[in-house]
Ligand code: IPE
Ligand code: IPE
């Protein structure tokens with residue numbers, strides 16, 4: 001692992017989540033088809049995953065395809081699914097080599113069968129990797145995730161496995177697709193949009209946000225390190241006051 005201090009880093013988020021936006025606009029600016037933007041975007045995803053592992057981030061979630069993205073033109077969806085499949089096929093050995101475990105959140109049943117199959121294969125083949133978790137949000141929507149959790153929870157209450165009085169934040173979290181993962185500390189969105197677009201609605205309650213106008217295919221390791229430097233300047237108070245944290249530090 002790199003000595004992060006040489007990069008000016010001393011406090012890393014445990015879990016970084018990224019809304020990789022702006023591929024289409026990047027391509028348009030260059031008078032290229034949208035797919036060229038998606039292709040270039042995949043290169044940046046690989047680069048950011050690699051540097052995250054190098055510096056010691058433990059979990060990285062990439063918003064790869066939203067539930068609402070199913071409403072895009074069929075041709076674009078087909079291309080995105082093909083690119084995802086190619087990425088998984090081409091990358092899984094490299095993930096194993098880097099000791100990165102791949103997992104996925106979202107309504108995965110909606111994926112084309114061949115993409116779904118490859119995804120499951122990579123999940124299985126990287127299951128023992130421990131250095132970092134790469135979590136792909138695919139066919140993912142925060143509202144859909146919450147509704148799904150509520151339905152399973154109701155079923156469990158009906159079966160008598162849990163009493164409704166016992167439900168709290170910790171228990172509810174275990175019914176989400178992100179079960180077992182820490183909440184994201186830092187959410188990056190590229191391409192300048194100030195919105196969540198249905199990403200990690202429950203989990204982002206106390207995340208720090210970073211929005212950059214840079215389009216995703218231009219977001220490289222240097223911009224990522226800059227973003228992480230901004231993160232370490234933030235004071236996360238979780239509803240308390242500064243002095244309470246300083247007191248704790250003195251102990
Ligand atoms: C992000 O880029 C990739 C996906 C949503 C799959 P976009 O395709 O949304 O690019 P813009 O926002 O149109 O520029
Ligand atoms: C969010 O980007 C989804 C992904 C990056 C995968 P969108 O481009 O779909 O978001 P909106 O439509 O601009 O909100």
Ligand code: MG
Pocket residue numbers: 021022023
């Ligand atoms: Mg977009």
